[in-house]
Amino acid sequence: MNTDxxxxxxxxxxxxxxxxxxxxxxxxxxRGQVYGIAGPNGAGKSTLYDLITGNYSYAGKIEFDGHDISRLRPYQIAKRGIARTFQIPHTFPSLTVEKSICVGSRFGSSEGLDLDHVDELIDFLGLESERAKETTRLNLLDKKKLQIGAALATKPKMLMLDEPMAGSNAIEIKDLMDVIRRINEKLGITIIIIEHFMKVLTELTEKLLIIESGRLICCDAPEIAISDPKVIECYLGEAFVAGQ
Ligand SMILES: Nc1ncnc2c1ncn2[C@@H]1O[C@H](COP(=O)(O)OP(=O)(O)OP(=O)(O)O)[C@@H](O)[C@H]1O
Ligand SMILES: [Mg+2]
Structure with missing residues (x-):
């Protein structure tokens, strides 16, 4: 494995x-990259996350940070430094924002509950005014930030986001893009992001993997990937090219 x-x-x-x-x-x-993944509905993007995080067994091998993680359990993989969010955000309905982030810290981190770190994350994500609120009372943007906060509370080396922009308006997308950039630049965390919004991927990512029916179609710099004829044919369509 290349050291990077x-x-x-x-x-x-x-x-x-x-x-x-x-x-x-x-x-x-x-290491340190913001890496994008895209492809049509049902392409296997979320399943790929499930394999990396140890939710299913599979053929082949996955190495993380120099170690083979192929046979590890999800909690072991979390403690090695991989965190993720889910396509449909679920929160603990009876818990507050603060307590929900504590759950990530207590159960996901190899170091255990770190209240100072939880405080830092609430501040970092701009959730201070929401910290005592029950999660059911949060708006969609704050629910998404909370999911990211609970994932960051595990002190990951790599964060995997599954369609974080889904259902968001333009202002919320800008806000979430800023959060993702700061996680990468200020916290030094490698990011993988599955997204359908091409503008988000071209602005945020260094490399873009396009998959269809579980197979690699293209893996290149985003501006090259979006003009690849195979990618246009199986995913983006001619209308996208015309609109560029
Ligand atoms: N647990 C499962 N059992 C059976 N089939 C599944 C299961 N999970 C996913 N699939 C199928 O595997 C394929 C890939 O699904 P997956 O959810 O990974 O796609 P995706 O790229 O994330 O799609 P989307 O963009 O809609 O989120 C689909 O055909 C889906 O129906
Ligand atoms: Mg999916």
Whole structure:
């Protein structure tokens, strides 16, 4: 493994019955990168996250930070430094913002509950005025920030975001992009982001992996990937190109 490589998947395949949701996929993410993943609905993007975080067994190998994590349990992978958010944000309904972030700190971090770090994260995400609020009373943007806060509370080396912009308006997207940039630049955390908003991916990411039917279609700088004929054919469509 190249010393700058933080994540490496080697020919990973996950089948659900006859369907290969992830099909012989090999790629590498460099330390410190913001790395994008896109592809049509059902391409296998979220399943790929489930494999990296140890939720399913699979064929092939995944290395993280110089170690083979292929057979580890999800909690072991979390403690090695991988955190994620989910496509549909779920929160603990009876807990406050502060307590929810404490759960990430207590159970996900290898160091255990760190109240100072929880305070820092609430401040970092601009959730100070919401800290005592029950999570059900949060608006969508703050719910998303809370999910990110709970993930960051595990003190990850790499954060994986699954369609963080879904359902957000232009102002919320700008806000979330700023949060993601600061996590990468100020906290030094490697980021993988699945997104359908191409503008977000071209502005934020250094490299873009396009998958379809679980297979790698293209892996390149975002501006090159979005003009790749295979990517236009299977995902973006001619209308996208015309609108550029
Ligand atoms: N637990 C499961 N059992 C059976 N099939 C599944 C399971 N999870 C996902 N699939 C199937 O695997 C394929 C990939 O699904 P996945 O959710 O990973 O796609 P995705 O790229 O995240 O799509 P979207 O953009 O809609 O979120 C789909 O055909 C889906 O129906
Ligand atoms: Mg998905």
């Amino acid at each position: 490589t933080i994540l490496k998947t080697v020919h990973i395949t996950k089948k659900f019955g006859e369907l290969a949701a992830v099909d012989d996929l090999s790629f590498e993410v460099q």
